[in-house]
Amino acid sequence: MSSTAPIAIVTGGDRGLGLSMVRHLAQHGVDIILTYRSNLEGAQATEKELTSLGCRAKALHLDVAETGSFSDFASAVAETLKIWGAPSFHFLVNNAGIGIHASLMETTEAQFDSLVNIHLKGVFFLTQKLLPLMADGGRILNISSGLTRFALPGYAAYAAVKGAIEVLTRYQAVELAERKITVNTLAPGAIETDFGGGAVRDNKDINGYIASVTALGRAGLPDDIDRVVAALLGPDTGWVNAQRIEASGGMKL
Secondary structure (H helix, E strand, C coil): CCCCCCEEEECCCCCHHHHHHHHHHHHCCCEEEEEECCCHHHHHHHHHHHHHCCCCEEEEECCCCCHHHHHHHHHHHHHHHHHHCCCCEEEEEECCCCCCCCCCCCCCHHHHHHHHHHHHHHHHHHHHHHHHHEEEEEEEEEECCHHHCCCCCCCHHHHHHHHHHHHHHHHHHHHCHHHCCEEEEEEECCECCCHHHHHHHHCHHHHHHHHHCECCCCCECHHHHHHHHHHHHCCCCCCCCCCEEEECCCECC
8 A cells, every 4th residue: 555645753652742743743644653662552542543533653662762773663664664655754753752850960870871862862873774764855853942942950961962952953954955854953842741740731830830931821732832843844844944943932031
């Protein structure tokens, strides 16, 4: 079976913002390869849900901290594309991640290494491994954070590796320009999801503080980010390249 629908790979598409992203993309005619690390049951349910929306969907296991598994993952992607009758995929959204809240003095080397492996090393080498399967003229979207622009105590290590992703994005854009692949960074503000234990969503004090320092007067919702993702992967934004786009409602201006 073949299709002319574009195909997106979204890492961490089984939960949080990633889950919301794949739902939105599927509703707009994009076929989805989503990854999960440990939630097999949830990933399979998501695959079934997306298929019910009329798109093709496949959930594949991936731990973005384990670079040694990337060759096998790329092979699984290639096999999925073969089954779908597709020569390549079109969009890569490097979304998978974790949040660690710890002060400069309390951050452990293990925590630091985990953040680097997941948010920087994993993104660098996963993208490298998948590029041979990506269509020329495709789009890469790296997910960063509003915390690279404004500082909140306890997020130094997390924000530092996200800042590195923003630099990497510019270099990727230059080196992939020959293939007409655009690369941008999307930096969400504080969003009501289960990220970080769901603090923004569930803690009224935290949610209220975010609303008080955001120009639009509330914390972000997943749909606020989904729409930006869809726009940056859509046909009208091909001239946007090597940019950091913040979607925070005007937080900490």
